[in-house]
Amino acid sequence: MLRWMIFDQELIAYFSTGKVQPHATVAQFVAELVGTAKETSGPKLDAAIREAFPPEFAAKLVGKAMHDRVDDDPFLWGESEEPRAVDPGFFVYATEIDWEKGTLWADWIPDERQRVEFFFQDEEVLSTEFEMADFEALFAGLKFQLNQIEMLLPNFQMPAANIVSTDRLEKPRAIGRPPKWNWEGALAFVISQAQLPDGLPTGPGAQARIEEMMSGWFLEEAGDTPAPSLVRQRAATIIRSLERPETPRIT
Numbered sequence: 001m002l003r004w005m006i007f008d009q010e011l012i013a014y015f016s017t018g019k020v021q022p023h024a025t026v027a028q029f030v031a032e033l034v035g036t037a038k039e040t041s042g043p044k045l046d047a048a049i050r051e052a053f054p055p056e057f058a059a060k061l062v063g064k065a066m067h068d069r070v071d072d073d074p075f076l077w078g079e080s081e082e083p084r085a086v087d088p089g090f091f092v093y094a095t096e097i098d099w100e101k102g103t104l105w106a107d108w109i110p111d112e113r114q115r116v117e118f119f120f121q122d123e124e125v126l127s128t129e130f131e132m133a134d135f136e137a138l139f140a141g142l143k144f145q146l147n148q149i150e151m152l153l154p155n156f157q158m159p160a161a162n163i164v165s166t167d168r169l170e171k172p173r174a175i176g177r178p179p180k181w182n183w184e185g186a187l188a189f190v191i192s193q194a195q196l197p198d199g200l201p202t203g204p205g206a207q208a209r210i211e212e213m214m215s216g217w218f219l220e221e222a223g224d225t226p227a228p229s230l231v232r233q234r235a236a237t238i239i240r241s242l243e244r245p246e247t248p249r250i251t
């Protein structure tokens with residue numbers, strides 16, 4: 001019953017600790033280098049990898065088979081922080097849920113092309129530097145808000161360890177996590193730049209320059225920037241809009 005109520009977003013699930021690990025395969029990064037090196041493994045491919053990638057990342061690829069896994073930096077939180085609300089999609093894809101221990105493990109969360117946005121609205125948790133990545137997740141310390149349990153399940157005896165008081169949370173959410181980043185403000189800034197005489201950058205390298213513009217705006221306004229992968233997604237959308245051919249008007 002609890003799982004269904006989380007699916008239906010009648011209950012918000014919080015966890016005290018969590019780890020969301022983005023990962024991809026070696027093939028996603030080196031496939032284009034195989035043609036140059038003329039081998040799928042070996043010293044020539046390793047040399048091409050070292051030339052194409054920074055040393056730290058190249059070390060993750062050199063000497064590996066095409067199907068081997070490559071990890072990006074995980075998204076982590078711990079008990080020193082407030083319990084974090086988790087999107088219902090993690091329960092949809094959960095490999096194992098132990099309600100008594102308050103743990104959830106999902107060995108596979110699909111990449112952004114396959115995810116249903118309704119179930120995954122917390123972009124920060126699923127951020128990654130990789131162009132396309134799958135994820136695995138491990139959460140512990142499952143908790144629910146006391147007022148929600150009392151209202152929805154008045155006769156349900158929830159262990160005290162699984163209860164979090166509302167005053168410990170910054171703000172409860174109805175659907176999804178409140179966005180951390182002001183994307184509307186960043187988009188408004190980009191639009192304002194389009195009105196200047198030079199307009200927005202076009203041609204080769206245009207997307208990278210728009211990414212720099214957006215990251216610079218966030219740094220100035222918020223003192224921090226979203227993950228590059230999140231900026232890249234928005235910049236790519238802008239570029240696609242600029243490059244979309246105009247539909248001829250029929251008169």
